[in-house]
Amino acid sequence: xxxxxxxxxxxxxxxxxxxxxxxxxxxxxxxxxxxxxxxxxxxxxxxxxxxxxxxxxxxxxxxxxxxxxxxxxxxxxxxxxxxxxxxxxxxxxxxxxxxxxxxxxxxxxxxxxxxxxxxxxxxxxxxxxxxxxxxxxxxxxxxxxxxxxxxxxxxxxxxxxxxxxxxxxxxxxxxxxxxxxxxxxxxxxxxxxxxxxxxxxxxxxxxxxxxxxxxxxxxxxxxxxxxxxxxxxxxxxxxxxxxxxxxxxx
Amino acid sequence: xxxxxxxxxxxxxxxxxxxxxxxxxxxxxxxxxxxxxxxxxxxxxxxxxxxxxxxxxxxxxxxxxxxxxxxxxxxxxxxxxxxxxxxxxxxxxxxxxxxxxxxxxxxxxxxxxxxxxxxxxxxxxxxxxxxxxxxxxxxxxxxxxxxxxxxxxxxxxxxxxxxxxxxxxxxxxxxxxxxxxxxxxxxxxxxxxxxxxxxxxxxxxxxxxxxxxxxxxxxxxxxxxxxxxxxxxxxxxxxxxxxxxxxx
Ligand SMILES: Nc1ncnc2c1ncn2[C@@H]1O[C@H](COP(=O)(O)OP(=O)(O)OP(=O)(O)O)[C@@H](O)[C@H]1O
Ligand SMILES: [Mg+2]
Numbered sequence: 001x002x003x004x005x006x007x008x009x010x011x012x013x014x015x016x017x018x019x020x021x022x023x024x025x026x027x028x029x030x031x032x033x034x035x036x037x038x039x040x041x042x043x044x045x046x047x048x049x050x051x052x053x054x055x056x057x058x059x060x061x062x063x064x065x066x067x068x069x070x071x072x073x074x075x076x077x078x079x080x081x082x083x084x085x086x087x088x089x090x091x092x093x094x095x096x097x098x099x100x101x102x103x104x105x106x107x108x109x110x111x112x113x114x115x116x117x118x119x120x121x122x123x124x125x126x127x128x129x130x131x132x133x134x135x136x137x138x139x140x141x142x143x144x145x146x147x148x149x150x151x152x153x154x155x156x157x158x159x160x161x162x163x164x165x166x167x168x169x170x171x172x173x174x175x176x177x178x179x180x181x182x183x184x185x186x187x188x189x190x191x192x193x194x195x196x197x198x199x200x201x202x203x204x205x206x207x208x209x210x211x212x213x214x215x216x217x218x219x220x221x222x223x224x225x226x227x228x229x230x231x232x233x234x235x236x237x238x239x240x241x242x243x244x245x246x247x248x249x250x
Numbered sequence: 251x252x253x254x255x256x257x258x259x260x261x262x263x264x265x266x267x268x269x270x271x272x273x274x275x276x277x278x279x280x281x282x283x284x285x286x287x288x289x290x291x292x293x294x295x296x297x298x299x300x301x302x303x304x305x306x307x308x309x310x311x312x313x314x315x316x317x318x319x320x321x322x323x324x325x326x327x328x329x330x331x332x333x334x335x336x337x338x339x340x341x342x343x344x345x346x347x348x349x350x351x352x353x354x355x356x357x358x359x360x361x362x363x364x365x366x367x368x369x370x371x372x373x374x375x376x377x378x379x380x381x382x383x384x385x386x387x388x389x390x391x392x393x394x395x396x397x398x399x400x401x402x403x404x405x406x407x408x409x410x411x412x413x414x415x416x417x418x419x420x421x422x423x424x425x426x427x428x429x430x431x432x433x434x435x436x437x438x439x440x441x442x443x444x445x446x447x448x449x450x451x452x453x454x455x456x457x458x459x460x461x462x463x464x465x466x467x468x469x470x471x472x473x474x475x476x477x478x479x480x481x482x483x484x485x486x487x488x489x490x491x492x493x494x495x496x497x498x
Pocket of ligand 1: 284291
């Protein structure tokens with residue numbers, strides 16, 4: 001992940017990235033490690049809002065011991081390149097939950113990359129990512145779920161939805177499953193859509209101005225991502241940052 | 251209030267309205283009837299400014315202003331309300347949020363003060379009560395999971411809250427049970443039967459007209475008003491069918 005040679009877009013996990021922006025901060029810092037001890041439950045969040053034109057890469061390596069749980073909330077909105085990666089290993093009866101939103105405009109490249117490995121039996125994981133992309137922005141989710149031979153009764157889902165506000169914006173969604181156990185439940189879905197034109201006309205017919213109508217629909221689209229942030233101050237900060245970013249796009 | 255003069259339009263290059271003229275004055279209630287596919291909903295959508303409903307000729311003047319010069323939300327702020335034949339579902343946006351934003355957008359456009367949360371809830375309660383709609387329904391997402399009749403009733407609550415000058419109601423009676431029809435009819439009268447307001451009802455049946463008595467009835471066929479008359483025309487249509495009446 002942190003090799004000293006600058007990666008190229010030939011590497012699968014850099015395929016949609018902005019290597020020129022990456023070069024400005026290369027080599028990126030060592031990954032942050034989160035080790036959740038047996039039976040523990042932890043919550044983390046990241047608001048990636050680096051300044052305009054800058055690049056930021058946040059790599060997380062997370063291990064979740066038996067019977068433990070990790071909840072992570074991420075809002076990825078800042079910079080020319082904003083990239084957040086998670087390499088997660090889950091023990092038995094353990095759970096990993098990722099809720100994330102990407103909101104981009106201009107010529108931003110914003111990415112969430114995950115590799116979640118279920119190593120032992122009876123573990124679960126959930127990933128919910130909502131992306132809103134306008135102008136010439138590119139938003140990508142690359143997520144692999146790997147279920148080891150011993151990890152029977154794994155239950156994992158990925159729910160990935162993107163909304164494009166302009167024809168020139170791009171959404172990439174690549175959920176991937178690699179399963180070696182046989183008794184496993186994995187669900188993944190990825191959709192890319194646009195604002196519902198019928199809804200926009202209905203709202204206009206009631207007098208709502210277009211910017212208010214679009215903002216309301218977009219808020220509804222990302223609603224839920226930060227619903228279960230436990231710390232109210234953190235929740236408010238994430239929601240306020242998301243709303244402020246949305247308002248720059250409508 | 252509304253003067254439509256030789257209106258023609260196209261949807262995706264297909265001509266639908268073919269020279270339609272109609273004048274509606276304040277204090278009047280008009281009903282439009284006509285066969286399926288005649289262009290009744292097209293007329294409503296075109297007046298509302300739905301995208302892709304291209305005006306190819308003619309004019310529409312609403313309260314002295316050129317209707318086609320205004321964006322859809324500006325038409326609403328000017329006092330036009332469209333009751334949809336098929337109300338649209340908006341997941342994730344509650345009726346209350348939807349209506350409060352709509353009303354306050356209208357008020358901003360007219361240079362009026364926005365309503366506070368408390369003032370808005372009071373107004374919503376009053377109008378929901380008028381239409382016999384449970385306030386709990388208004389906390390749910392717009393039209394999502396509503397039955398056909400509930401959607402039509404909710405639309406009339408919207409009309410009550412937005413308090414338009416001219417309401418164009420496209421088959422508001424469809425999907426309503428017998429009791430609901432009575433309540434909705436009374437609601438339309440309570441909200442719209444005023445000297446400074448007007449209503450254009452689009453309907454297939456006399457039933458609604460028993461409750462909301464029209465001053466004028468028009469037959470729309472093949473994109474034009476082909477016959478106009480008083481309330482008796484609706485009865486005649488119901489008895490004899492379009493073919494007979496239009497040919498006569
Ligand atoms: N998007 C479209 N493209 C092409 N033709 C269309 C489109 N939308 C409507 N039409 C046509 O326009 C004509 C008029 O339709 P409209 O919905 O206005 O009829 P209506 O009088 O409201 O009928 P109903 O009584 O069944 O509601 C119909 O022939 C319909 O098929
Ligand atoms: Mg119709």
